[in-house]
Amino acid sequence: MRKFVAAIKSGDVTKLHQLIASDKTSIKEASGTIILSEAVRENNVEIVRLLIELGAEVNDEDRVLYDNETPLAIAASKGNLAMLKLLIEAGAVVNIPLKDPEYWTPLMCAVSSGNFDAVKLLVEAGADVNEIRDGGNFPLAVAANCDYQEIFAYLAPLTNPELRQQVET
16 A cells, blocks of 8 residues: 555555555555545545545545544645545535544535535535534634634534534624
8 A cells, every 4th residue: 555655645646556566455445535635635536536446445444544534624725625525426425424423524624624615515506504513613603603604604604503603693
């Protein structure tokens, strides 16, 4: 796996093709999600597209590298719209059920990054604006805590009135 990660970090698509061709295990069966997460972290859309085409799983929470960091959550944190669109088109679940209630949703990651367009894209793709995580946090509360007024103004009318009242008082 280290060779895959090294090729991804260097952006060496040719080397990645060689590694995939010489490896007996498919990307899907190996550590596909971990490798995909690394490519997303490196903001390399071309490599992410290749890995998805080769079967890398975009939703496998059991194979994430760090807490909560599904490929979609990483892309949301980085605010990379092209990456978000690619992952959503590949079937990334915007409301992926995370095992640990402390893990933030991709929408909460996008909100905390302050990227309005990423927030809007995830909401338009069906992200739940009312999901409560991490000790009572939800997207509107994150926007309020970070003082992201544009994101707050966008999310407020979409948020459950009871939740909205928690941050408006």
